[in-house]
Amino acid sequence: MTAAGSSTTTDPAGTPSTEAGSQTLTCRLCGSTDLRSFLDLGATPPCELFLTAETAEQREDTFPLHVRVCNACLLAQLPALITPEDTFEEYAYFSSFSTSWVEHAKRFVDGAVERAGLGPDSFVVEVASNDGYLLQHVVERDIRCLGVEPSVNVGEAAREKGVPTLTAFLSPETGEKVRAEHGPANLVCLNNVYAHIPDVVGFTQGLRAMVADDGWVSIEIQHLLTLVERSQFDTIYHEHFQYYTLLTGQRALASGGLTLVDVELLDTHGGSIRMWARPSEIAGEPSAKVAEVLAAESAAGLDTPEGHDGFAEAVSTIRDDLMSFLIEARRQGKRVVGYGAPGKGNTLLNYCGIRPDLLEYTVDRNPYKHGRLTPGTRIPIHEPDRIAADKPDYVLILPWNLRTELTEQLSYVRDWGGKLVFPIPSLEVV
Structure with a gap:
């Protein structure tokens, strides 16, 4: 990102450029500057930058998460506000x-x-x-x-x-x-x-x-x-x-x-x-x-x-339904924890504004993430065994794309009457 008032040239990879305070976005495929808004999710930290005990007390950078579509070639794209080097030289996903x-x-x-x-x-x-x-x-x-x-x-x-x-x-x-x-x-x-x-x-x-x-x-x-x-x-x-x-x-x-x-x-x-x-x-x-x-x-x-056009309205409905469920669960004194700490989960948590008061913690099979906190929302990440020990009322499934695999893995949750919660494509409690 560039400082306010600075002057840079436009990057053909779609990076924002500023000239006297204005911003121009360029399609990274065809070079057009004619782009339209597709979905604006606000500003969030990079989804794989999990926090340690030390970094949790430091400043956390956030970047706009605003997808646009090129009116010329139709490529849906984000500006390159972070570089691949920022993310992939040491990566949390195995x-x-x-x-x-x-x-x-x-x-x-x-x-x-x-x-x-x-x-x-x-x-x-x-x-x-x-x-x-x-x-x-x-x-x-x-x-x-x-x-x-x-x-x-x-x-x-x-x-x-x-x-x-x-x-x-x-x-x-x-x-x-x-x-x-x-x-x-x-x-x-x-x-x-x-x-x-x-x-x-x-x-x-x-x-x-x-x-x-x-x-x-x-x-x-x-x-x-x-x-x-x-x-x-x-x-x-x-x-x-x-x-x-x-x-x-x-x-x-x-x-x-x-x-x-x-x-x-x-x-x-x-x-x-x-x-x-x-x-x-x-x-x-x-x-x-x-x-x-x-x-x-x-x-x-x-x-x-x-x-x-029109995708943003459907996204807002998902947020509203999930937040209503979590708030009502808290009012009823129910314990809600998460399963998984994928990048997609951090987009969901940050967009919805979910914090540990609504989602006590999440678990993940990847030892790299144990003891860390989710970026932005600061939700603790533990080993999967924690769920069986605590017996929560609800388990929110963040990697919903692995539904079949995780439903089988978490079948023991029903032993104490617990339920699984899938937020996408629409809220479902099973």
């Missing part, structure tokens, strides 16, 4: 703590081996490979692979699993370096990272630099269509710089020399798309499924700027 996510990754590898014809002579690269949750399945098949992961701590966890990992952010230069040192990749895959990079064009060029001229690129991202239809506003946070429809994903891929050829609809993260792309020179015509999903987006109005 993918392997979600059993269902690891299983999802294994199914992907099984399918990708068949689609791309992978074998002993193949080479696979995963970008943002985290702790090796996916590439471990490639290693098991004796297929050569490499993870490109910027976070030192989770990358080290991957190497301990036997997954070769390069500590780096992807850029065109990184992509060229990987290709020069390891050869072209038959498959480049990335899950839930295409939203995390402010330089969309440069990142996509990095993908093209790594993939073989007849290779495949697989990109899994949350689908803006389901985000809107199911009111999943809590997946909006500062490290997610953009929110894709298939239409805008197709345009982003083209900016780096890749062409969309197929798409899969997935249940992960409340509703995702997996885009399959190939180098534009050999891509051919897209599948019928691509046309089908584009038609669904058009029917919802997401192929026009005006079709993105």
Whole structure:
């Protein structure tokens, strides 16, 4: 952020620029300055900057959380008020703590081996490979692979699993370096990272630099269509710089020399798309499924700027219902605790203004978060065993996208008459 009265130039990645106190926002995909408001969630701290006992007494920086849509290319985006380096050089999220996510990754590898014809002579690269949750399945098949992961701590966890990992952010230069040192990749895959990079064009060029001229690129991202239809506003946070429809994903891929050829609809993260792309020179015509999903987006109005309007009202209803429930529970003397401390949970907690007087604490399987406090709302994070010891009346599920997995894990809550609370897509007590 720039100081009041300072003068800077406009960053093509969508960073605010100030000239004599005014602010200009630029679309990071097409360069247009014609953007419209999509959803304004106020100002919050970065969602993964959990507080320790020492930092809890220090100043906490907050940044606007205001998504806009480009009237020209339709990309929904946040200004790059924080950098990837701020978030990812040491990261609090370890993918392997979600059993269902690891299983999802294994199914992907099984399918990708068949689609791309992978074998002993193949080479696979995963970008943002985290702790090796996916590439471990490639290693098991004796297929050569490499993870490109910027976070030192989770990358080290991957190497301990036997997954070769390069500590780096992807850029065109990184992509060229990987290709020069390891050869072209038959498959480049990335899950839930295409939203995390402010330089969309440069990142996509990095993908093209790594993939073989007849290779495949697989990109899994949350689908803006389901985000809107199911009111999943809590997946909006500062490290997610953009929110894709298939239409805008197709345009982003083209900016780096890749062409969309197929798409899969997935249940992960409340509703995702997996885009399959190939180098534009050999891509051919897209599948019928691509046309089908584009038609669904058009029917919802997401192929026009005006079709993105009205989301804020649905989000306000979710906040009002959750706050009414928590306030009434407190009045009745009921104990309410949380399960999970995901980034999406911190968007929900901060937007709603939930503090420890309404949510006593939350728990998480990740030891990194134990003993810390949630950013902004200062809710303590404990080990999962704390729930069984305290026997609260209600458990608020913050990673609602893992509903099936967590309902099974928390089945013991019913032993003392406790109930689970799911806030999204609408308040449900079960």
